[in-house]
Amino acid sequence: MSELFSLNGRVALVTGASRGLGFAMAKALAENGATVIVNARGMNALSAAADSIGAEALPFDVTDAAISRAALQGIVERRGRLDILINNAGIQHRRPLVEWEDEDFDRVIAVNLSACFRMMRDAARLMLPNKFGRIINTGSVAAVLGRPTIHAYVAAKAGLHGLTRSAAAEMGRHGITINAIAPGYFATELNTALINDEAFTKWVEARTPAGRWAQPEELGGAVVFLASNAAAYVNGHVLTVDGGLSVSL
Numbered sequence: 100m101s102e103l104f105s106l107n108g109r110v111a112l113v114t115g116a117s118r119g120l121g122f123a124m125a126k127a128l129a130e131n132g133a134t135v136i137v138n139a140r141g142m143n144a145l146s147a148a149a150d151s152i153g154a155e156a157l158p159f160d161v162t163d164a165a166i167s168r169a170a171l172q173g174i175v176e177r178r179g180r181l182d183i184l185i186n187n188a189g190i191q192h193r194r195p196l197v198e199w200e201d202e203d204f205d206r207v208i209a210v211n212l213s214a215c216f217r218m219m220r221d222a223a224r225l226m227l228p229n230k231f232g233r234i235i236n237t238g239s240v241a242a243v244l245g246r247p248t249i250h251a252y253v254a255a256k257a258g259l260h261g262l263t264r265s266a267a268a269e270m271g272r273h274g275i276t277i278n279a280i281a282p283g284y285f286a287t288e289l290n291t292a293l294i295n296d297e298a299f300t301k302w303v304e305a306r307t308p309a310g311r312w313a314q315p316e317e318l319g320g321a322v323v324f325l326a327s328n329a330a331a332y333v334n335g336h337v338l339t340v341d342g343g344l345s346v347s348l
């Protein structure tokens with residue numbers, strides 16, 4: 100059984116992995132045998148994160164198309180292959196609808212959706228010759244459940260779930276699977292404002308059947324499964340990891 104989930108010999112890039120969910124997923128991939136490359140913009144936090152799990156630090160901004168493409172190409176040149184891409188870098192912006200600025204909407208879409216599309220495309224080009232690839236997009240329960248103030252985020256994540264399906268439909272025959280993980284409420288820096296809001300935390304605890312915020316490590320099993328041979332026939336799936344939030348009223 101452990102062979103089925105082993106990632107020995109696999110080379111994985113995780114974007115947005117200096118902290119939070121990206122770091123937790125990178126750690127889980129490394130612990131299961133993958134050679135891991137972690138990405139983010141801030142080099143100090145990224146180096147420390149990489150060192151702590153024996154990964155390579157690869158700083159770049161995923162919204163820079165040329166640099167992102169060169170970074171992917173560089174991995175293949177240094178490591179010989181790219182097997183797994185975790186499209187995870189993401190940002191949040193909260194405002195009442197009538198106060199949203201166009202630039203803020205575009206900025207969230209650029210990181211959370213457009214960059215994911217380009218990374219998927221450019222990674223798939225590098226995976227095609229090997230007839231093997233695993234692309235896993237970090238979606239969200241907010242792709243299907245609306246919430247006030249986070250308009251660009253909800254639009255981007257809904258788009259990313261859709262992109263997961265269209266790419267899966269096309270790439271499956273080439274040995275490349277494209278799936279998404281949809282986390283519920285995880286205690287990370289992205290949610291600092293919400294975690295510090297006592298009323299909101301009470302709401303999360305009452306609203307989520309699990310009765311609490313999730314910890315980032317709780318995504319590890321999902322990402323290892325989708326990246327492994329165990330998920331060879333799982334394609335275009337959105338794996339929800341939300342403590343039951345999205346199936347309950």
Ligand SMILES: NC(=O)c1ccc[n+]([C@@H]2O[C@H](COP(=O)([O-])OP(=O)(O)OC[C@H]3O[C@@H](n4cnc5c(N)ncnc54)[C@H](OP(=O)(O)O)[C@@H]3O)[C@@H](O)[C@H]2O)c1
Pocket residue numbers: 114115116117118119120121138139140141142144159160161162187188189190210237238239240281282283284285286287288289290
């Ligand atoms: N936390 C949750 O409850 C939750 C729920 C559902 C979905 N998600 C999704 O999970 C993903 C990770 O969220 P998180 O909570 O772990 O957030 P986080 O703690 O804020 O971490 C975000 C990571 O992305 C990096 N990043 C941001 N912009 C980037 C860019 N342009 N290029 C490269 N790296 C960039 C950050 O580092 P730098 O700032 O140094 O670049 C950091 O490493 C996001 O896609 C988010 O939407 C989170």
